[in-house]
Amino acid sequence: MQSRLEADPLVSICIPVYNAEATIERTLRSVTGQTWENLEIIIVDNLSSDGTLTRVRAFHDPRIRIVENPVHFTCAEFNWNTCFEHARGEFIALFHADDMYAPDMIARQVAVFSQFPDVNGVFTNGDMIDEQDSLIGSFRLPPGIAGNTPYTYRDILPVVLEYDNFLLCPSAMVRSGIYKTLAPFRYEQFGSASDLDMWLRVAKTGRIVIIDKNLLKYRMSTTQWSHSLKTTTQARDFFRVMDFHIAENRTCDLLSADTLAKYELRRLEDQVFISLNYARNGNFSGLWAHTRSMPWGRYLRIIITKPCISIPFLAGGFIKLAGNIFRKQ
Numbered sequence: 001m002q003s004r005l006e007a008d009p010l011v012s013i014c015i016p017v018y019n020a021e022a023t024i025e026r027t028l029r030s031v032t033g034q035t036w037e038n039l040e041i042i043i044v045d046n047l048s049s050d051g052t053l054t055r056v057r058a059f060h061d062p063r064i065r066i067v068e069n070p071v072h073f074t075c076a077e078f079n080w081n082t083c084f085e086h087a088r089g090e091f092i093a094l095f096h097a098d099d100m101y102a103p104d105m106i107a108r109q110v111a112v113f114s115q116f117p118d119v120n121g122v123f124t125n126g127d128m129i130d131e132q133d134s135l136i137g138s139f140r141l142p143p144g145i146a147g148n149t150p151y152t153y154r155d156i157l158p159v160v161l162e163y164d165n166f167l168l169c170p171s172a173m174v175r176s177g178i179y180k181t182l183a184p185f186r187y188e189q190f191g192s193a194s195d196l197d198m199w200l201r202v203a204k205t206g207r208i209v210i211i212d213k214n215l216l217k218y219r220m221s222t223t224q225w226s227h228s229l230k231t232t233t234q235a236r237d238f239f240r241v242m243d244f245h246i247a248e249n250r251t252c253d254l255l256s257a258d259t260l261a262k263y264e265l266r267r268l269e270d271q272v273f274i275s276l277n278y279a280r281n282g283n284f285s286g287l288w289a290h291t292r293s294m295p296w297g298r299y300l301r302i303i304i305t306k307p308c309i310s311i312p313f314l315a316g317g318f319i320k321l322a323g324n325i326f327r328k329q
Contacts, residue, residue, distance in 0.1 A: 010090055013093050014042045014086070014087055015095045017052050019048045020050075027095065035104050039106070045066060091109075092179050094169070096169075096218075099218055101216060120175050120208065121178070121202040125139050125216070126138070126216030152203060160242070161266075167208075169195040233290070235270060271294050
């Protein structure tokens, strides 16, 4: 007779790591302490030069398996792709080496898969923490998306276009066969937003669910975030992903004119922030070139023809812009 542990599906928790000695112990404590016991915990090390692996080995948990890359990958997404080669579970989750997970997170996600056999991906909500584990904010689902409800690609894509990405990468659990069919993450094409592209492709294969409970503590470096906000002069990779999926659906009725207008206003907001950073850093030649390249005609058409959409959006954008200008240096 099978034990309960043997009867429960195996879940592969893959944790790509690189120089994570400051946080990996807290992450692993939250993973090894899960109420779902049938786990394999795969640490894929990208040739760390600190004490990361020493801290991992100190756990002496037989479920932990260490994979050391033969070469150092220059981006995290390549290390993510390596995880698929070593995962043996029915479900795969890619956890971050600096985040923390509620004890019942995995059990809740597996329960959703059992409840909805056509669901191929399960996400959760989460809180944001800083370097000292202090709470600094929480994620919220956008309008039109309810927790614990299965959604299709057709449901998800318009909401992401209007409200940005709400699918938290380190909360994702996906059926192993789906992940391995869709792999790799397309970093060369979509950069840091290749995870969003993956989630949208998962949603094409079957429905996805977001558990509307904060089961993840997502660590943000407030110093790095603030510096990036004030210095970046590149459009977000988010727009590369969304432009690709818009082009794929151009011939169908999936995306309304209002949805596309809201998306373009979101792009305008991003480009205005880039202009601000050029000015902040005294790069006026870059500012001139950037503003000249912006599709002003497209933006003006949206502002004039869709005032009910553009006026509230622009008002909110100006408030965010003012906050960015007067943000403490």
